[in-house]
Amino acid sequence: DTEVTQTPKHLVMGMTNKKSLKCEQHMGHRAMYWYKQKAKKPPELMFVYSYEKLSINESVPSRFSPECPNSSLLNLHLHALQPEDSALYLCASSQDAGPGQTTDTQYFGPGTRLTVL
Amino acid sequence: AQKVTQAQTEISVVEKEDVTLDCVYETRDTTYYLFWYKQPPSGELVFLIRRNSFDEQNEISGRYSWNFQKSTSSFNFTITASQVVDSAVYFCALSEGGGSYIPTFGRGTSLIVHP
Numbered sequence: 001d002t003e004v005t006q007t008p009k010h011l012v013m014g015m016t017n018k019k020s021l022k023c024e025q026h027m028g029h030r031a032m033y034w035y036k037q038k039a040k041k042p043p044e045l046m047f048v049y050s051y052e053k054l055s056i057n058e059s060v061p062s063r064f065s066p067e068c069p070n071s072s073l074l075n076l077h078l079h080a081l082q083p084e085d086s087a088l089y090l091c092a093s094s095q096d097a098g099p100g101q102t103t104d105t106q107y108f109g110p111g112t113r114l115t116v117l
Numbered sequence: 118a119q120k121v122t123q124a125q126t127e128i129s130v131v132e133k134e135d136v137t138l139d140c141v142y143e144t145r146d147t148t149y150y151l152f153w154y155k156q157p158p159s160g161e162l163v164f165l166i167r168r169n170s171f172d173e174q175n176e177i178s179g180r181y182s183w184n185f186q187k188s189t190s191s192f193n194f195t196i197t198a199s200q201v202v203d204s205a206v207y208f209c210a211l212s213e214g215g216g217s218y219i220p221t222f223g224r225g226t227s228l229i230v231h232p
Binding site (some may be wrong): 040041042043045048056088090092105106107108109110111113 | 152154159160161162163164167208219220222223224225227
């Protein structure tokens with residue numbers, strides 16, 4: 001089973017709201033990722049968690065706060081977002097991650113389409 | 118630094134036509150991995166194939182085939198007898214085995230298959 005699930009599918013929020021995106025995988029993968037994708041662009045990496053620890057933060061603004069409660073779950077907490085943050089947010093997982101490790105295939109979830117008003 | 122170029126922004130074909138999506142990559146590593154993903158309008162990135170740099174065998178999976186040529190740094194993807202359901206954006210990606218393990222994506226090619 002190569003399934004990554006994400007909730008919600010769609011989210012509309014105001015600039016003062018606080019919301020969370022959730023991602024779950026049950027493939028036993030130890031690396032999980034958040035990507036942001038604008039229309040007609042490739043996905044842009046935001047965060048990488050490896051063995052439940054944050055290993056990469058691609059200089060993402062602090063209004064985005066990731067959390068990895070356990071090896072199967074990944075959250076992205078949103079606060080005080082701007083309209084330009086409207087995008088498709090994709091979660092992905094892979095077997096392992098880290099320098100010197102075999103590059104493993106990333107499996108993506110269906111994404112959350114976020115609109116910030 | 119690694120780089121992936123998908124020069125075709127959009128391709129439009131009629132059903133049953135064959136279509137080839139081009140992917141050219143740049144890397145200094147001798148060990149690297151190439152991927153193709155499909156993104157239909159629903160948004161999910163669907164993994165199609167992974168190829169490592171030591172395996173230049175071409176691959177066929179149903180109507181899909183991939184041609185990996187290290188001599189030209191290309192990893193092209195052909196869909197035979199295209200169908201409307203093949204309409205999607207296709208991304209080629211590259212990961213370097215000895216350095217950054219995070220894939221670099223090309224800009225994507227939008228394929229539109231008309232009935």
